[in-house]
Amino acid sequence: MNSTDIRLDITKIPKSRIDAVDFENLQFGKQHADHMMYCDFIDGEWQTPKIVPYGPMQFEPSAKVFHYGQAVFEGMKAFKDEEDKVWLFRPEQNFQRINKSSKRMAIPEFPESHFFASLEALLKLDKDWVRKGGGNSLYIRPFVIATESGVSASESDRYRFMIITCPAQAYYSKPIKVIFAQDYSRAADGGVGFAKAAGNYGAQFYPTKLAKEKGLDQIIWTDASSHEYLEEAGTMNIFFRVGDKLFTAPTNDRILDGVTRKSIIQLAKDKNVEVVVDKVSVKQIVEAAKSGELKEIFGTGTAAAIVRVEGFEHDDVYYDLPDIEEPYGTFFKKNLQDIQYNRVEDTHGWTRQVI
Amino acid sequence: MNSTDIRLDITKIPKSRIDAVDFENLQFGKQHADHMMYCDFIDGEWQTPKIVPYGPMQFEPSAKVFHYGQAVFEGMKAFKDEEDKVWLFRPEQNFQRINKSSKRMAIPEFPESHFFASLEALLKLDKDWVRKGGGNSLYIRPFVIATESGVSASESDRYRFMIITCPAQAYYSKPIKVIFAQDYSRAADGGVGFAKAAGNYGAQFYPTKLAKEKGLDQIIWTDASSHEYLEEAGTMNIFFRVGDKLFTAPTNDRILDGVTRKSIIQLAKDKNVEVVVDKVSVKQIVEAAKSGELKEIFGTGTAAAIVRVEGFEHDDVYYDLPDIEEPYGTFFKKNLQDIQYNRVEDTHGWTRQVI
Structure with missing residues (x-):
């Protein structure tokens, strides 16, 4: 991955929460792996991506995402093979598509190097959350939200790009x-x-x-x-x-x-x-x-x-x-x-x- | 207003921020009055509305509003006459419409009594933010956002109804x-x-x-x-x-x-x-x-x-x-x-x- 020269700020969780998770009875999207990534767009530039323990964040009630739905997302999965190698499936497609979505929603595009460097670092930290076996995966949710404070109906001048992940079993298992x-x-x-x-x-x-x-x-x-x-x-x-x-x-x-x-x-x-x-x-x-x-x-x-x-x-x-x-x-x-x-x-x- | 029997939890700001505001040079939607209202929908019920000092709040990064745009809003104004009386213009229309919007977005409707009791209390607290004179008003932004944590694409089971306000001069003054x-x-x-x-x-x-x-x-x-x-x-x-x-x-x-x-x-x-x-x-x-x-x-x-x-x-x-x-x-x-x-x-x- 094209990620060698990107600086990331990483704050690790003191103790993993993984032992508290019942991987046999996951509800889709409800459990989150230990870490998440966020990267702010301020003064016309994407800042240094940060990886931190997953948890709530502060937002202004007047942040534009709450009022004008200026937000896009992606869905990806990481899979673990029998030799404990972890794989992504056509991730460049999701990367290209989130920028296509962003463009239509007047959101600045995210740099490829930031995306892959931080995704790779996040998966390495949380590799134990990717489980082996048919139907198991780590669902990856990149998303971008408009964070400028102010209720005038125009595009935001601040954004937050985030990646959160959720351990997943098969989704929609029944016909x-x-x-x-x-x-x-x-x-x-x-x-x-x-x-x-x-x-x-x-x-x-x-x-x-x-x-x-x-x-x-x-x-x-x-x-x-x-x-x-x-x-x-x-x-x-x-x-x-x-x-x-x-x-x-x-x-x-x-x-x-x-x-x-x-x-x-x-x-x-x-x-x-x-x-x-x-x-x-x-x-x-x-x-x-x-x-x-x-x-x-x-x-x-x-x-x-x-x-x-x-x-x-x-x-x-x-x-x-x-x-x-x-x-x-x-x-x-x-x-x-x-x-x-x-x-x-x-x-x-x-x-x-x-x- | 139909507000006599509604309990509200009110926490006043220790000291108003109003003296720091230049009312002659407002940028629409950028300044907020001292207080805001929020009311959570939890376990199938709207809870007690709370009025608190305006400020940032914590949200889960997986809150559904960030991913699925399950959110609606309204725009209203309060006007002050020459005798310092404060007036709303057809507020029942906005109340009815936010519920109509909510219904289409699968958001539970908000009770009329909660809406008017908390709006009235909020305006009484922040009455000095409603300025006299042509074009001046206090812009009122009720909105509802989906707050359930979890990235599955279905309607939220938790919501937050909020009212924030912004002092406003004439908007779009030029043709x-x-x-x-x-x-x-x-x-x-x-x-x-x-x-x-x-x-x-x-x-x-x-x-x-x-x-x-x-x-x-x-x-x-x-x-x-x-x-x-x-x-x-x-x-x-x-x-x-x-x-x-x-x-x-x-x-x-x-x-x-x-x-x-x-x-x-x-x-x-x-x-x-x-x-x-x-x-x-x-x-x-x-x-x-x-x-x-x-x-x-x-x-x-x-x-x-x-x-x-x-x-x-x-x-x-x-x-x-x-x-x-x-x-x-x-x-x-x-x-x-x-x-x-x-x-x-x-x-x-x-x-x-x-x-």
Whole structure:
């Protein structure tokens, strides 16, 4: 990693909290490893990154992040192989994307050297929090927040870039039921849907709550103008298997350019599975469900890896998906995780060893 | 105010900071009055509101507001009349709207009694921060933020409702130049544009920065699907005067239901000025500008009151607005402020005396 010349201020925790953690019963995102990183943007410059024990911090109540949602984030994972080596999966993708998100939210971009030097140092300090074994990982949450004090509605002149981490087991372990959005929308053309902007997520909680009240788990968002095309699921991109082909929407300014999404497209090509990256119409999928040609729907994302959809609701009709043998979802999840946990050769050069 | 039975915990500042403030040279939103209010939502209930000296507070770095923008706010003002009485302008509108915003963002609604009791107590403590004289006011910023610690993308189970205040002079004192949006968008149908959701504001900073680089001050947003209809300006609703009629867009799920907007519509009716509340097309306004029938454009909002637009850009053409005598904008601004500062009879029952 390109991190040799970066100064970091490191304050270690006096005694690790790791012994108090029950790694068999983790609730996603609730436990934090011993340390965190923060780096302030002041007077037009990113300052020296600091690594300190994880804990609460002081903020002004008038800090702009609280009022104007000027904030972006990323999700990454560190994996430990059987030889106790620790690996990141395509971390340059997350680094590039957080800066893309930042740009759209008028946040200054973060230097690559700062990012990788501090992430590497953080993982080295907290390497025991990365656990071996299928489904285990250390979830990494880089984020940037606007910290200038003052309630005028304009971009902040101060920011804090942070990295916190959480030990994680498999996320969304059960298959999920989804609904195709017909009333609510996630993103506008010309909006911030392609960015991991904080407000994109909070805006989905209420419609998702309504879906949950109907016994469904997640929403597959459609285009805001017509609700005729299936886009993404808010925390996941979505793939549809019709016959033996996979279909997924192209990325655009409403859809997140998911790292897992693009990796699955590549893995499918490697295995000679045809992937059609084109608009996916609700009509096409409903008809395929009725005719029995719709074999699978699955979601892809860093937190979730691959999640099987067991059925969907549209126009008040619920469609069960068949329980097929050798689903693509299971196959590609294993394929992906074999690479992430360094169990097979990484022919694409996707993984980066940290320790 | 409906506040008699509400318990408040009040901790007064040992010594007011007011003498250190230069009220002739305020920067909007940068100075805070002595006290602030906060009230936590824990275990499904809003706790006792607390009034304490304004200052920084501790938050977990994994608090959901930092990651998912689950946050809403309001803007209100307190005005002091010549007899040192302090008035609020239609505060029930702001109270109702913050709960409407909260509902859309899956945030629990705040009780009316808590809101008014604590706001009244806060203003009584900080009454010296409300200054007499035209353009002076105490800007009031109620807001709610998600405070649960944990990075899973679902609604928080803890919140903090806060009120902070800032002494204010006139905001946006100069006429502004605007651009009609053609590439970027503010809100989607079925999205959160009607709510004062934090993320709606942060999402505008980058396109606004691009507009500023072209010498323009603000963007008038158009509908995201076609960019053919003029909607609002992000921190203001917008009125167009063509001939002697005023035109403004109807509220919908993309447009904020502004308190100043609806007050101006009423004041115009009172003065027999026709207001057409209907879709306003870009084409109509550009043609009216070319023919000379477009007399004024002005923005309305709590922070800004009424702001004159001196010209607009569309399709790379800049249109100057005429410098007319007795503009509606100036007339209605005086009309509105006469009511707000208790200089005329308030025939609509809009003002509420606090002190």
